[in-house]
Amino acid sequence: MAKVISLINQKGGVGKTTSANAIAVCLKHKNFRVLCVDFDPQAYLSFSMGADNRDKPTIYEVLKHSIKPQFAVQRTPIIDILPSNGLLTNVEREFTGIGSESILKECLEPLLKNYDYVVIDTPPELGLMLSNAVIASDVVLIPALSDGYSLHGVIQVHETVMRIKEALNPKLVVGGMFLLRYYQREALSRTARETAKMLTRQLDIPLLTTTVRHSNVLSKAMTMLQADIIEYAPNNKAVQDYIRLVDELFEKGVL
Numbered sequence: 001m002a003k004v005i006s007l008i009n010q011k012g013g014v015g016k017t018t019s020a021n022a023i024a025v026c027l028k029h030k031n032f033r034v035l036c037v038d039f040d041p042q043a044y045l046s047f048s049m050g051a052d053n054r055d056k057p058t059i060y061e062v063l064k065h066s067i068k069p070q071f072a073v074q075r076t077p078i079i080d081i082l083p084s085n086g087l088l089t090n091v092e093r094e095f096t097g098i099g100s101e102s103i104l105k106e107c108l109e110p111l112l113k114n115y116d117y118v119v120i121d122t123p124p125e126l127g128l129m130l131s132n133a134v135i136a137s138d139v140v141l142i143p144a145l146s147d148g149y150s151l152h153g154v155i156q157v158h159e160t161v162m163r164i165k166e167a168l169n170p171k172l173v174v175g176g177m178f179l180l181r182y183y184q185r186e187a188l189s190r191t192a193r194e195t196a197k198m199l200t201r202q203l204d205i206p207l208l209t210t211t212v213r214h215s216n217v218l219s220k221a222m223t224m225l226q227a228d229i230i231e232y233a234p235n236n237k238a239v240q241d242y243i244r245l246v247d248e249l250f251e252k253g254v255l
């Protein structure tokens with residue numbers, strides 16, 4: 001049965017989608033069977049993986065039960081993915097009442113036997129979409145930028161995670177927070193690391209030692225070329241960082 005991992009942070013632009021793509025690709029290159037789930041109406045993960053979200057069914061049709069999940073999975077040159085598109089914005093309005101927080105979990109269940117890992121990308125918000133992702137997950141990972149505002153937002157997302165864990169998903173593991181665009185030589189990054197250490201200690205969640213450096217190549221591979229980042233730029237510093245990050249998650253028993 002697959003282990004389900006969600007990348008979460010209600011702050012926008014911190015690297016959730018980039019990390020979902022990179023972690024999924026790293027797992028694939030370790031010969032695991034990986035499914036990506038794009039659970040963000042912005043659909044950047046679908047785009048970065050080269051999925052067709054215009055003419056083919058998406059996660060939205062799956063949530064609506066108009067199609068079985070296995071028929072909405074696309075096999076792109078990079079990975080298997082349940083894509084999304086703008087229709088997913090309807091979820092908050094259309095799904096209300098008891099059980100609306102568990103729809104994603106139910107929809108993914110029939111697919112779990114076919115994969116070792118499912119990686120979910122989530123939107124920058126704390127609403128129903130995030131609850132669905134957290135309830136469907138075994139592990140949540142929190143990417144954060146190396147700046148004060150970004151770190152502060154982690155307190156809110158952590159509160160949501162804890163509420164759901166206690167009420168609905170006691171086996172959930174907070175795999176940890178990790179810092180993106182981190183520079184050892186920059187005073188601001190070092191200050192951010194100290195703040196992150198204090199914050200994670202206070203919240204009692206792990207701070208991963210691996211940080212991900214800035215790289216335009218990573219961005220280009222995903223947003224312009226729809227390339228597998230390890231095939232495209234195996235020696236790129238940020239790609240190397242993600243490989244190390246995944247190794248750290250294995251060493252810590254999170255994956």
Ligand SMILES: Nc1ncnc2c1ncn2[C@@H]1O[C@H](COP(=O)(O)OP(=O)(O)OP(=O)(O)O)[C@@H](O)[C@H]1O
Pocket residue numbers: 011012013014015016017018019040042044122123124180181212213214215216218219223238
């Ligand atoms: N390590 C990195 N180096 C350079 N650019 C990066 C890196 N990580 C992410 N980016 C870029 O930063 C931008 C935001 O990243 P991303 O889309 O992954 O954030 P997000 O948290 O998913 O945003 P949103 O909350 O809007 O979904 C993107 O343009 C992405 O290409």
Ligand SMILES: [Mg+2]
Pocket residue numbers: 016017018040042044121122123
């Ligand atoms: Mg995103």
